[in-house]
Structures are given as C-alpha cells and as structure tokens.
Amino acid sequence: MARRTFAALAIRNFRLYFAGQMVSVTGNWMQRVAQAWLVLEMTGSGSAVGAVTAVQFLPVLVMAPLGGTVADRVDKRKLLYFTQAASGLIAVTLGVVVLLGVTELWMVFALAFALGAVSSIDNPTRQSFVMEMVGRTKVTNAVGLNSVLVNTSRIIGPALGGLLIVSVGIGLCFILNAASYLGLIAALSLMHSDEIERAVPTPRRRGQILEALGSVRSDPNLLVPLVMIAVISVFAYEFEVILPLMARYTFGGQADTFGVMFAVMGVGAVCGGFYTASRDNSPPTVLVRLGILLAVALTAASLAPLYWMTLVALFAVGATGTSFLSVGNSVLQIYAPPDMRGRVLSLWAVAFLGARPLGAPLVGWIGEHLGPRYGMGIGAVAAFLVSLWAYRRLLAK
Numbered sequence: 001m002a003r004r005t006f007a008a009l010a011i012r013n014f015r016l017y018f019a020g021q022m023v024s025v026t027g028n029w030m031q032r033v034a035q036a037w038l039v040l041e042m043t044g045s046g047s048a049v050g051a052v053t054a055v056q057f058l059p060v061l062v063m064a065p066l067g068g069t070v071a072d073r074v075d076k077r078k079l080l081y082f083t084q085a086a087s088g089l090i091a092v093t094l095g096v097v098v099l100l101g102v103t104e105l106w107m108v109f110a111l112a113f114a115l116g117a118v119s120s121i122d123n124p125t126r127q128s129f130v131m132e133m134v135g136r137t138k139v140t141n142a143v144g145l146n147s148v149l150v151n152t153s154r155i156i157g158p159a160l161g162g163l164l165i166v167s168v169g170i171g172l173c174f175i176l177n178a179a180s181y182l183g184l185i186a187a188l189s190l191m192h193s194d195e196i197e198r199a200v201p202t203p204r205r206r207g208q209i210l211e212a213l214g215s216v217r218s219d220p221n222l223l224v225p226l227v228m229i230a231v232i233s234v235f236a237y238e239f240e241v242i243l244p245l246m247a248r249y250t251f252g253g254q255a256d257t258f259g260v261m262f263a264v265m266g267v268g269a270v271c272g273g274f275y276t277a278s279r280d281n282s283p284p285t286v287l288v289r290l291g292i293l294l295a296v297a298l299t300a301a302s303l304a305p306l307y308w309m310t311l312v313a314l315f316a317v318g319a320t321g322t323s324f325l326s327v328g329n330s331v332l333q334i335y336a337p338p339d340m341r342g343r344v345l346s347l348w349a350v351a352f353l354g355a356r357p358l359g360a361p362l363v364g365w366i367g368e369h370l371g372p373r374y375g376m377g378i379g380a381v382a383a384f385l386v387s388l389w390a391y392r393r394l395l396a397k
C-alpha cells in the first residue's frame with residue numbers, strides 16, 4: 001500500500017518538482033492568509049475581502065484558455081521559470097509597500113490582479129506538466145500526492161502566516177512568499193530534460209480554444225468534472241472569504257483563530273490526498289459520491305454550534321474536497337487528447353479559479369449581511385444539486 005501511495009516519487013524529476021512546490025506553495029498559502037487579513041483590517045468588510053479575491057481570480061476566468069494554448073505550444077518547464085519569477089516579483093512589491101506603511105487599498109487590488117494574470121498561465125502549465133513528468137499510469141498518484149503537498153502547505157502556511165501577522169506584522173509574510181518561489185525555480189533547473197515526456201507542441205493556428213471547447217462538450221468524461229467544479233467553486237470553495245468572517249464574527253477570534261481553522265481543514269485535505277494517491281485511476285462516477293460527501297461536510301460546518309465541532313467538520317470538508325479535486329483533475333488528464341491537454345486543463349483553471357470572481361463577492365455579501373454560517377451553507381446546497389445533475393448526465397451517456 002505504502003509503495004503504491006508514493007509511486008510517483010520514484011521518478012527523480014517529480015521528486016524535485018514535489019520538493020520545490022512544497023516550499024513555493026507554503027509561501028503562497030501564507031500570502032493568501034495575509035492578503036485576506038490585510039484587507040479585513042483596512043476595511044472591516046467581508047464584501048471587500050470577497051472583492052479582492054474576485055479581482056485576483058478574474059484574469060484566470062478571462063485569460064486561462066489563452067494560457068493553456070500557450071502551454072500546448074511551448075516547453076512547459078521553460079514557461080514555468082517565467083511564471084515563478086513574475087509571481088515572486090509581485091509578492092515582494094506588496095511586501096515592500098506594506099513594510100513602508102504606504103499601503104492603499106487600490107494597491108492591494110492591483111497586485112492581486114497582476115498575480116491572477118500570471119496564474120492564468122502558470123496554472124494550466126503546471127497541471128499539464130505533471131503528465132509529462134510521470135506518464136499516464138502514475139498521473140492519479142501524482143495528482144493525489146500533489147494534493148497532499150498543497151494541503152500540507154495549507155496547514156503550515158496559514159498557521160505560520162497567522163503567527164507572523166500577530167507577532168511581527170503582515171509585510172513579512174509577503175517577503176517570505178517572494179523568496180519561496182526560488183524553491184521551484186531551483187527544482188526546475190535540476191531536472192533531467194531527457195526524462196521529460198514532452199507532448200508534441202501544437203502548431204499555432206486559429207480556433208484552438210474553440211476546438212478544446214468542442215472536445216469537452218462532446219465528451220461527458222470531460223464535461224461533468226468541469227461543470228461540477230465550476231458550480232462548487234463558485235459557492236463552496238470561498239474559504240479565504242468565509243473563514244475570516246467565521247473566525248472574527250461567529251467565534252470572536254483573531255488571525256490565529258483563522259489560521260487554526262485553515263490548518264485543520266488542511267489536515268483533512270492531506271488525508272484526502274493520501275487516500276486518492278493510494279487508489280487506481282477512478283472513473284468519473286466517483287465524483288458524484290465525493291460531491292455528495294462534500295455537501296454533507298459543508299452542512300455540518302455551517303450548523304456546528306461550537307468551535308471545536310466546526311473544526312471537526314472542517315476536517316471533513318478538507319478531506320472530501322481534496323479527494324473531489326484530485327479525482328476530477330486526474331480524470332481530465334486521462335481523458336483529454338494529448339495535443340490539447342494544456343487547453344483542457346486551462347478550462348479546469350477557469351472552472352476552479354476563474355469562477356471565484358463570481359462567487360467571492362456573493363459569499364462575502366451573504367457572510368457579512370446574513371451571517372457566515374449562511375455563506376458556508378449555500379456551498380452545501382450547490383454541491384448537492386450539481387452532484388445530482390452529474391449523476392443523471394453520466395447515467396445518460
């Protein structure tokens with residue numbers, strides 16, 4: 001069991017990628033906590049927290065298909081050098097602005113937008129690069145392990161970010177995140193090029209994005225995961241928006257309370273990632289079961305009357321949510337045509353990240369005006385309804 005769970009780590013290039021990602025993603029989660037708390041401190045508004053999240057992910061909604069098209073045309077490893085360096089420059093700029101005490105709200109919004117623009121290229125490139133490192137037979141294992149990495153970082157990053165905010169201030173979080181991008185840059189430079197199974201670059205031609213959309217529309221194995229993640233992302237994955245509100249207004253806590261809530265959800269997500277990594281490639285029907293389990297966990301988190309009960313429910317949210325994302329991502333990697341994998345996974349980025357500008361302000365408004373529990377509860381309803389739709393769609397194919 002253990003050997004199968006860690007199978008992809010037997011591949012040298014993936015081990016390097018995994019180590020570099022651990023450093024980089026930890027810093028990224030630390031920045032996400034710091035950015036949310038910075039905006040909340042500046043405005044006291046849940047809607048403003050939702051708005052900055054929306055601004056950060058708006059470029060992904062608009063530009064990710066173009067980013068996926070670029071990823072299909074060029075060497076993905078070289079493209080990742082550019083995206084990591086650009087992300088680090090944005091983070092250090094925000095850190096310097098905060099440390100100098102000249103922060104204006106528009107600056108936070110502008111830099112969040114810039115980071116989103118880089119992510120619109122970075123996300124589909126990283127996602128499709130996994131298949132080139134590990135191959136088709138190990139892609140589900142690699143995606144599961146990557147989920148473990150992301151969510152281990154979700155434990156470390158927010159907890160560290162919360163402690164740094166309380167002890168030394170917000171600015172240092174951004175500076176440390178800027179330095180963390182060097183981890184993945186170093187890992188990429190140490191990889192063996194001859195062990196990367198590069199997909200044949202797609203020649204430049206008109207209509208490539210529409211071609212990918214047509215392929216998705218005609219194949220339920222691609223359509224169902226994308227629709228499910230789009231709906232769930234809009235209504236259920238706005239944790240950077242709803243958890244600060246729950247920490248402050250439901251439980252009367254501070255940044256460290258927010259960090260603990262994020263960290264507990266991250267522990268659950270790590271467990272969900274290990275479970276997915278230990279399984280063979282899963283059919284799309286597994287997504288229906290995971291979607292319903294996520295709805296149940298979100299319902300429990302929204303209704304739990306005590307803080308410790310909420311933490312237990314958030315553990316379950318993390319486990320089921322990560323399993324859902326990992327299986328959905330691996331289904332797309334497996335069923336997408338190789339010459340358009342970058343474009344198909346860019347649609348995953350649109351569905352998962354690009355949908356956030358639609359959901360973040362809505363969930364932030366609900367959390368501020370109706371209460372954080374209602375903001376969490378709407379996600380449970382959405383997850384349940386889209387799972388029922390997916391069941392009917394897959395049954396009919």
